[in-house]
Amino acid sequence: MASDNSYVQPAIPRFDGVAESAPGVVLSEAEQKKLEERKLKDLKAKNYLFQAIDHFILETILQKDTCKQIWNSMKKKYQGTTMVKRQQLQALRKEFEILHMKQGGVC
Known part of the structure; x- marks a missing residue:
């Protein structure tokens, strides 16, 4: 079976926020x-x-105005401690x- 390498990763938008003009x-x-x-x-x-977020989490971020605020909120919530990451x-x-041992043991 030949693998299909035609997958194109979608462009990820930047989360810069939008600065409004002064009144x-x-x-x-x-x-x-x-x-x-x-x-x-x-x-x-x-x-x-919004499409990628679970409904439970979605309720907590609906009051955010910009994607930058949403991203920062999620980043803060899910960043985790160093011990958890380790x-x-x-x-x-x-x-x-x-998995490596399973693949190596099968001949």
């Missing part, structure tokens, strides 16, 4: 268009996040060694 400041047409494009990109990124890495190494 009373009049933007030029080009600046307004650029601001609207950035808002649209932000909405698309929020949509991607334990996860150790478990993955053990699983890899077991």
Whole structure:
């Protein structure tokens, strides 16, 4: 069986947030268009996040305005301690060694 290497990873949007113009400041047409494009990109990124997030977590982040705020909130919640990360890495190494031994033992 030949493997198909035609998989293309989708572009991951950047989570920069959208800076609003100060009240009373009049933007030029080009600046307004650029601001609207950035808002649209932000909405698309929020949509991607909402589609990928469990409903329980979704309820906690619905009050966030931008994808940057959502991302930072999730990052803070799921960052984990160093000890937890080490334990996860150790478990993955053990699983890899077991799989490696299974593959090496079959002739």
